[in-house]
Amino acid sequence: MNQNLSPERVRADVAELLDCDPAEIAPEEDLFDRGLDSVRIMTLVERWRAEGAATLEFADLAERPELGHWTALLTGGAA
Template sequence: MTDAPVTLEKLRADIAAMLEEAPAAIGDDDNLMDFGLDSMRAMNLLLQWEEEGVPLDFGDIAETPTLSGLWALVQARQQGASS
């Protein structure tokens, strides 16, 4: 677990790397499933983020399959963890 908060740019970069896309190609409101984020890739990202102190689960990605949706969840959970 790291002490540094996860940023929107890091989320975008992690997702882009998993999908073999340029980070700039992924817009905040693009559906990540349309980019090829399948369940196996999503689980790998979730494990990576959990190790970095961001507790998300597969339901979070299924319900909010956009970068902006995930970012809102990450922000809320990071703020809750620091309170």
């Protein structure tokens, strides 16, 4: 679990890159279908590594591009 990253922070970071309201993103929604691409995933990886998710890899996010999965991965909780 990363204490610097809250579920709200993860949601807000994703929403910022998708240029949408955080509340619009469903936890189980495929973020690639929403317009997320590999460049934006790398942006998130670097941002979250800087916040303490040192072992986070691109594949961790790309293999299952869902907000709920990412939130659980990064914070140890649910979206």
